[in-house]
Amino acid sequence: MWALAEQALKQAIAVPAKPILKWAGGKTQMLGDLLPKVPSSYGRYIEPFFGGGAMFFALQPEQAVIADSNPELINLYRQVADHVDDVICQLKKYENTQEMFYAVRGQDWTMLPEAEAAARTIFLNKTCFNGLYRVNKKGQFNVPFGKYKNPKICDEEGLKAASAALKKAEIVCGDYLLVLEHYAQPGDFVFLDPPYLPISEYSDFKRYTKEQFYEEDHVELAKMVKTLHERGCHVILTNSNHPLVHELYAPFTIDVIQTKRHISCNGSTRKGEDVIVTIPPKQRTLIKLLPKPLPEQVSAYPPTRFMGSKSKLLSEIWSVASQFNVDTVVDLFSGSGIVGYMFKAQGKSVVSNDYMAMSATFTKAMIENNTVTLPLEEAERLLVAHKESDHFVSTKFQGLYYTDEENDLIDTLRTNIAAIRDPYKHAIAMTALIRACTKKRPRGIFTYTGHRYDDGRKDLQKSLAEQFLDAVEAVNSAVFDNGKVNRSKHGDAMDLRVEQADLVYIDPPYYSPLSDNEYVRRYHFVEGLARDWKGVEIQEHTQTKKFKSYPTPFSTRKGAADAFDRLFKKFANSILIVSYSSNSLPTQDEMVAMMAKYKEHVEVIPIDYKYSFGNQNEAKTHRNSVQEYLFIGY
Structure with missing residues (x-):
């Protein structure tokens, strides 16, 4: 044996x-x-x-x-x-x-x-x-x-x-x-x-x-x-x-x-x-995710249900950004405006940009604006007709989203706001009108007509006038002076020119083959308000009377990849922080490879995240529990 x-x-x-x-x-x-x-x-x-x-x-x-x-x-x-x-x-x-x-x-x-x-x-x-x-x-x-x-x-x-x-x-x-x-x-x-x-x-x-x-x-x-x-x-x-x-x-x-x-x-x-x-493997772990408490001022920003808003990730974004010594921050796709506002509250000089007029309106009122408020008595006068309106909303959108009385009030507010000469008061009033219209809609979007998703929220019980005045007060409370010059821009990120960009935060529409990323489709009515429907093409054959979406490279996989590459090249001399989702394309590795062409160091920080609203649920993909990636290039 x-x-x-x-x-x-x-x-x-x-x-x-x-x-x-x-x-x-x-x-x-x-x-x-x-x-x-x-x-x-x-x-x-x-x-x-x-x-x-x-x-x-x-x-x-x-x-x-x-x-x-x-x-x-x-x-x-x-x-x-x-x-x-x-x-x-x-x-x-x-x-x-x-x-x-x-x-x-x-x-x-x-x-x-x-x-x-x-x-x-x-x-x-x-x-x-x-x-x-x-x-x-x-x-x-x-x-x-x-x-x-x-x-x-x-x-x-x-x-x-x-x-x-x-x-x-x-x-x-x-x-x-x-x-x-x-x-x-x-x-x-x-x-x-x-x-x-x-x-x-x-x-x-x-x-x-x-x-x-x-x-x-x-x-x-x-x-x-x-x-x-x-x-x-x-x-x-x-x-x-x-x-x-x-x-x-x-x-x-x-x-x-x-x-x-x-x-x-x-x-x-x-x-x-x-x-x-x-x-050899590239050395990492230079950037740590150590969430820090945010200034109390950040909580003054009026909450939104805006699709893709990063309000729940502010602490993580600041944790990363605070590890760099920067004075000027560019928020390239401002969306709800909350990230740019957070940077303003941290004492940074902020340039906020978005291709949507409603987003640029928000940031005009609360980021670029340091001191101007809209007194409540002036806001109340905006609710009263002083001259005949064009009745555009009451005619074009009759019976779709609001009652006839509410449509008339929207037309009155449009007419009176257009007469405001102070650009910041104008922005505050228009922001308030957009917020009021959004709050009066179940789910806050305009992809359907009627009130089929009425969930009994108190916001839906308030009158449009009450919502407007509440919004004016909320925006006024958010106005503060951080001692810096801040700017709100309305335009294509590819065309944005800034003299100095120490740090650029990029949070574009996320491309996924499982769902769409059309912000305009969801918010076309309030985006139309911000533009007064100038320069848009309303699609009369649609039930929702939406207008033709703006062309965006982020609607296809190749377009998104090309756009990222162009942006990384454009801001190659700036610190880059990019928000992107694990269920979106380009993939994590593709994003890293693209950023590495222009930055010596590239790091990725994954954050567990759950979308509570927007295209993830609407598309019924059951993939709303994802990881949000922060790509950092420096």
């Missing part, structure tokens, strides 16, 4: 795991240069271009994800991992004869039992010419017989040693980009051995799959490598000593290694130069 146990122990020690296939482009000969570059500690080992797996078998990691896009290759490794005895049994049936080789070569591996298909792959690899695994356009193996005298078709001990190593790995069949996107986490070690440049008849990828890997694919791979770097992964990449490789990986360490090519039919071309690119 002791003798049997001793023999088993000796076998386990004597046979180290090693590649079980001959593999053109394999990294066995480079291990002496590669292994010293492997990090001393890491999370998981990830190799998405697995091939022969020389690096994996040399390291034998305890946790690994190994992957390849070749399903036949993946079947081989899965069967060796889980059913090695069956594979060995099948391999013992093969003989190194030309007749058997071509008979086996003619089989369709997908029609064979999985263990037999794995054995077939090994047999063909060991007995074909030069160990190639080339397939034609139909996916049929087409390498000729190798005529070797005594190839080792069944290395039983080697297969069992490989099986023990492979059992510790998750073995995945898939595209490398999807594998890395799904599996790679901060602290993981990623080894990349892609098809080499230049693309040729002898390209590894061409030999082992029906697909191609072109120069543009190498560019795409380099983008992913930079994403992994930003994510905090250790990365080692191999390739030929090609100019494009040096161009793509210029920021990182590139070592040139003399190697031999074993597959060239021309002996003079069997020497070559490979490169090893070492990409």
